[in-house]
Amino acid sequence: xxxxxxxxxxxxxxxxxxxxxxxxxxxxxxxxxxxxxxxxxxxxxxxxxxxxxxxxxxxxxxxxxxxxxxxxxxxxxxxxxxxxxxxxxxxxxxxxxxxxxxxxxxxxxxxxxxxxxxxxxxxxxxxxxxxxxxxxxxxxxxxxxxxxxxxxxxxxxxxxxxxxxxxxxxxxxxxxxxxxxxxxxxxxxxxxxxxxxxxxxxxxxxxxxxxxxxxxxxxxxxxxxxxxxxxxxxxxxxxxxxxxxxxxxxxxxxxxxxxxxxxxxxxxxxxxxxxxxxxxxxxxxxxxxxxx
Amino acid sequence: xxxxxxxxxxxxxxxxxxxxxxxxxxxxxxxxxxxxxxxxxxxxxxxxxxxxxxxxxxxxxxxxxxxxxxxxxxxxxxxxxxxxxxxxxxxxxxxxxxxxxxxxxxxxxxxxxxxxxxxxxxxxxxxxxxxxxxxxxxxxxxxxxxxxxxxxxxxxxxxxxxxxxxxxxxxxxxxxxxxxxxxxxxxxxxxxxxxxxxxxxxxxxxxxxxxxxxxxxxxxxxxxxxxxxxxxxxxxxxxxxxxxxxxxxxxxxxxxxxxxxxxxxxxxxxxxxxxxxxxxxxxx
Numbered sequence: 001x002x003x004x005x006x007x008x009x010x011x012x013x014x015x016x017x018x019x020x021x022x023x024x025x026x027x028x029x030x031x032x033x034x035x036x037x038x039x040x041x042x043x044x045x046x047x048x049x050x051x052x053x054x055x056x057x058x059x060x061x062x063x064x065x066x067x068x069x070x071x072x073x074x075x076x077x078x079x080x081x082x083x084x085x086x087x088x089x090x091x092x093x094x095x096x097x098x099x100x101x102x103x104x105x106x107x108x109x110x111x112x113x114x115x116x117x118x119x120x121x122x123x124x125x126x127x128x129x130x131x132x133x134x135x136x137x138x139x140x141x142x143x144x145x146x147x148x149x150x151x152x153x154x155x156x157x158x159x160x161x162x163x164x165x166x167x168x169x170x171x172x173x174x175x176x177x178x179x180x181x182x183x184x185x186x187x188x189x190x191x192x193x194x195x196x197x198x199x200x201x202x203x204x205x206x207x208x209x210x211x212x213x214x215x216x217x218x219x220x221x222x223x224x225x226x227x228x229x230x231x232x233x234x235x236x237x238x239x240x241x242x243x244x245x246x247x248x249x250x251x252x253x254x255x256x257x258x259x260x261x262x263x264x265x266x267x268x269x270x271x272x273x274x275x276x277x278x279x280x281x282x283x284x285x286x287x288x289x290x291x292x
Numbered sequence: 293x294x295x296x297x298x299x300x301x302x303x304x305x306x307x308x309x310x311x312x313x314x315x316x317x318x319x320x321x322x323x324x325x326x327x328x329x330x331x332x333x334x335x336x337x338x339x340x341x342x343x344x345x346x347x348x349x350x351x352x353x354x355x356x357x358x359x360x361x362x363x364x365x366x367x368x369x370x371x372x373x374x375x376x377x378x379x380x381x382x383x384x385x386x387x388x389x390x391x392x393x394x395x396x397x398x399x400x401x402x403x404x405x406x407x408x409x410x411x412x413x414x415x416x417x418x419x420x421x422x423x424x425x426x427x428x429x430x431x432x433x434x435x436x437x438x439x440x441x442x443x444x445x446x447x448x449x450x451x452x453x454x455x456x457x458x459x460x461x462x463x464x465x466x467x468x469x470x471x472x473x474x475x476x477x478x479x480x481x482x483x484x485x486x487x488x489x490x491x492x493x494x495x496x497x498x499x500x501x502x503x504x505x506x507x508x509x510x511x512x513x514x515x516x517x518x519x520x521x522x523x524x525x526x527x528x529x530x531x532x533x534x535x536x537x538x539x540x541x542x543x544x545x546x547x548x549x550x551x552x553x554x555x556x557x558x559x560x561x562x563x564x565x566x567x568x569x570x571x572x573x574x575x576x
Contacts, residue, residue: 022480027386034382035394037375041448042400045412048422052415091321098314102304110318117326119555121509122406123529124548127536128329131336136541138332162325186307195309224405226512231533244407244512251411251516260415263408270403277403278396287460 049267052260064250064258065265069238073246073262079154080229080242081222084161088218092169093211097199100177101185111174117166125163126231129156152234157242160228165218172214172288173207180206213280213288220273224266337546348543349550353522354531358547360439361528362554365507368446369500375447376454376499377492383455384462398456401449406512413445414517437519442527445513450503457499458492465491493569501562508555 022030053061064070095114099107117125133150134140143150150156184206188198204211226244233240241249243266250259277288303311337345348354382388383395401409417424417435427433435441465488473483511529518525528551535544 022385026480030378030382031386031388034379035390037379038394038397041375041451042397044422045409045416045448046400046404048415049408049412052412087321087325091318091325094314094317094321098311098318101308101314102306102311104302104304104311104315110322113322113326116330119505119552120330121511121529121548121551123511123532124333124509124552127532127544127548128333130536131332131541131545132329134536134541136539159325159329163329166326182306182308189307189309198308199310220403224403224408226405226407227509227529230511231536244405247407247411259411263411266405266408267412270400270405270408273403274396274399277399278392287456 046267046271049260049263052256053264055260056257060257061261061264064255064261067258069241070246070258070262072238073241073243074265076154076157076240077223077242080157080161081219083158084165084222085215085219087162088165089169089211089215091166092173092214095170096173096177096207097203099174101182114170115167117163120163122164122225122227123231125228126160128163129159129232151232152236152240154240156232157229157240160232161222161225164225164228165221168218168221169211169214172210172217176207176210176286177203209280209284210286210288213277213284216273216276216280217288220270223269333545333548333552336542337549339542344542345546348535348540348546353526354528354547356523357526357528357531358550358554360442360525361508361551362558364439364442364446364527365450365504365510366558368443368450368507369504371443371447372450372454372503373496373500376451376503377458377496379451379455380458380462384459398452401452406449406510407516409448409513410445410516413448413513414441417441417444417517436517437521437525439518439525441517441519442514442525445517446507446510449510449513450507453503453506454496454499457502458495461492461495490569494566497562497566497569501559501566504562505555505559508551 065074095110098104099111130151131137132139133143133156135144137151150159184202185198188202189195193201223242224244225242226248229242230245230248233242233245235241235245235249237249243262247259247262247266250256250262281288337348340348349358379398383391383398414421414436416422417427419425419428419434419436421436424434424436427435433440435444469487469491470483473487474480478486509529511527514527515530518527518530520526520530528547532544532547535541535547
């Protein structure tokens, strides 16, 4: 799997000329089938979430969202993302600076290692932290002696979230900065700008939209992550449950209206992300990749 | 990309500062959050010896879960091939009202939290759901709480991978080749089969590999709809969670490592096949 196939791509479209065009009936059938697939696979589940959430009207949905446990879950989700996203943003910028601006042996290996978390199951992304810090983990007994809580607490949730969202910013910035080349920065440095001046005045303005798009995608995944945080959360209601985990708890308690109300809020967040992503793509002319 | 032709040097010579700091931050970030935890995954399965690790991945319940996870992931990726090709074709080759919206929709499974997808698909395909009820009445099919439900969830999460990998190749495909085929007397269907499809094959395989890799490890969208019956509809990632709850960390790590190893082998095979299918004229 080459990184080139996954990275941002140009968005222009080739319009086929008559000799290579399909007959009108085939075009119509293909469009109809494509729309049917989209509707059945994607639109219908989305409609189901909002319908189920509002099945008994707006009041129960609002009540489910303003329930103390739900509010705690929303706060925790925001807090986890507020820590995990900046960590991966700083790491992403640093890695893009050394990989796209310098030639050194091991650059390719480093890029591949940064992409590694995307190849790992979410559950394994949580499991690795249990193996280190869980009750039977390597450091578990020591942590217990010293009264330090990592798993089944905020630090564990943050670590698992950092792991699953690790490559987002780096993989948006590295190909862009490689394409842009280092001429502008070298010119600034030659003219006497310091390293930080070069970064703030030259590099950052050139990458700001890509950076924003990487942060956006990173944040969407951080807030929506389920598998990895489910493993390290311990499901302590109102304390270690993020929004997706709160959906699971309510659903398993057969509180469907509440579960779907929180799910609808998450779905709304996803739609906002998709809209912002489409806007950024039009602004930059580059495809932003949401996926591994 | 590399400005200098020859061998890269360490530390690199450059007019730009900040290499040491940036590399230091990168290596700390990568080691602390990825490499050290993954080392634990590589080392923990063996603490009861090779026999212990072997026993924990060959018990019938684990084997059944691995078979389901890998089998359903491969089958779902195969179902996604024609669906993804159709979507990519319609979105790139045709213009129709709502095309931009449809294009944005394709990313939904990437953006929608997996737990939300899980409860939504379960609501749709449950025996009393919008799709589950008619399917049960018409054909007697049960989708939710069976391995078929696992497939439905994996098709949902995997579809965008095929679309998004095929799209750029389809967009850059030279129209001249299709025109030449038409001029030489090929029917449109022949042109598609002999000219277009071979050119798209490597991208289709890449998409297949990505969809498969995602599906093997998928958890959130599957556990709600699967029913999670041991030996029948229990996926391997769920069994990892169960082993952790039993405080059997070595067993959990053994299943995790097995999943990663198998996924890696299958992706390697896909890569080799892709190499063999490389279209003429493109540089290796």
